[in-house]
Amino acid sequence: MNAIINDIEVIKTKSSKISEVDFSNLKFGNTFSDHMLVCDYKNGKWQAPKVVPYQPISLDPSAKIFHYGQSVFEGMKAYKDANENVWLFRPLDNFKRLNISSKRLAIPELPENYFMDGLKTLLQVDSNWIPKDEGSSLYIRPFVFASGNGFHASPADEYKFIIATAPSGAYFSGKVRVLIEQKYSRSANGGVGFAKAGGNYAGQFYPTQLAVEKGYQQVIWTDDNTHEYIEEAGAMNIFVRINDTLITGPTSDRILDGITRKSIIQLAESEGIPVEVRKLSVHEVVAAAKDGSLKEMFGAGTAAVISPIAGFGYKDEDYDLPELEDTYAAHLKKRITDIQTNKTDDPFGWRYEVKS
Known part of the structure; x- marks a missing residue:
């Protein structure tokens, strides 16, 4: 017909x-x-x-x-x-x-x-x-x-x-454990890391398989030059909470300008959550894990919306994140999904109705 x-x-x-x-x-x-x-x-x-x-x-x-x-x-x-x-x-x-x-x-x-x-x-x-x-x-x-x-x-x-x-149904269930990558790179300066090109994801599969063999579910990608800075989590943008501040890396040639990422930043700022968009070193994350100031890490993307991280591995050492009752991850995910499903007001104009 x-x-x-x-x-x-x-x-x-x-x-x-x-x-x-x-x-x-x-x-x-x-x-x-x-x-x-x-x-x-x-x-x-x-x-x-x-x-x-x-x-x-x-x-x-x-x-x-x-x-x-x-x-x-x-x-x-x-x-x-x-x-x-x-x-x-x-x-x-x-x-x-x-x-x-x-x-x-x-x-x-x-x-x-x-x-x-x-x-x-x-x-x-x-x-x-x-x-x-x-x-x-x-x-x-x-x-x-x-x-x-x-x-x-x-x-x-x-x-x-x-x-x-x-x-x-839901993309992920439960929290994941991730491995901070020290050898392989997701993308490079001047490359196509900012684009949603199929080859970007194909290049991730092998390093991710290696991480899975070690008992992790995903890879935390670091910069291609020094591997000193946190960039993305698997196929998602990454957020790190140190004390009460939410930190994520700036977009660049290497990092995708995620729509969920932008939404989380704007939503968090509107609710008074301190947000910093800046380079974040692996050393800073490890130090925060050791001194107890690292409260949360989570990935952000369309499929999962927000995927909490339970712990990470780096240089043959594992670090567990604390079990918190009230997390930024849970709160922000609920706020975004409530807007997406028309359960609450949308002060940002993000929701788009498809009229029959």
């Missing part, structure tokens, strides 16, 4: 999979909704986007994504409130960052209306796929990759923009 919604062609699936899904037992990112948005770049411009049934993609073996890694993505979520209204969280920030990432990888930038109207249309078509259980959401994955063919080492002449969605 074909339709036009928000000026976008919609080709609906002949048979929905939704009756096969156990919404009370959703793993993160393993179940996929009925439809996806597809938009092709060819002949020097982006073609009209359309919503189609979720399906495999056919590519030539010489497609440049396989050889030169031109690929960027975003991570977003859609929520339903008690009245079945659908909400997004700072979607224009995701759109802008997707184009920042695309530009760095020589991928043509997307028009805003293609992204926003395409996303809204997809969510309207697959509204029934948005979970309502506490902690669940519809995870949204916009991505762009080089679909043009050829073995020549140069940017492709064709690209594909897709938005796929996955009803998901």
Whole structure:
């Protein structure tokens, strides 16, 4: 069945999979909704986007994504409130960052209306796929990759923009233990660390496997030059609480400008929590752990929102963080998720309603 919604062609699936899904037992990112948005770049411009049934993609073996890694993505979520209204969280920030990432990888930038109207249309078509259980959401994955063919080492002449969605439960459960990395680097000055490029994450997998073999769940990345400064936690930004001050590193060529990160900073400052955005040395963190002033560490990102860290390892020594009753992590996560799910006022204008 074909339709036009928000000026976008919609080709609906002949048979929905939704009756096969156990919404009370959703793993993160393993179940996929009925439809996806597809938009092709060819002949020097982006073609009209359309919503189609979720399906495999056919590519030539010489497609440049396989050889030169031109690929960027975003991570977003859609929520339903008690009245079945659908909400997004700072979607224009995701759109802008997707184009920042695309530009760095020589991928043509997307028009805003293609992204926003395409996303809204997809969510309207697959509204029934948005979970309502506490902690669940519809995870949204916009991505762009080089679909043009050829073995020549140069940017492709064709690209594909897709938005796929996955009803998901909580990303992490419980606290994690992390290992401060002393050898490998996530990114370097002048590189693509600030972009959400697929290759950034591929390069993290091997060092993370090594950390897992030592009994940790994630890696704390340090600077590429000296490995003296804390930068990110796994695939997330990192926050450290020393006494009552919340500290996070400044964005740079190496550090992603996380949307959850920005939200935490603004929210904490609005509530009078002291926040410092500055370089944070491993030595300072270790010293704070030893003298008892290190109160909390947590990762921040779209998937987990906030993921508390129970302890860290450094130079063959482990450090445990204290068990606090009232944590910044728990408080800030609740404040953000309450805004996202329309359970409280949104003084910052972050919430975006997808109207049917």
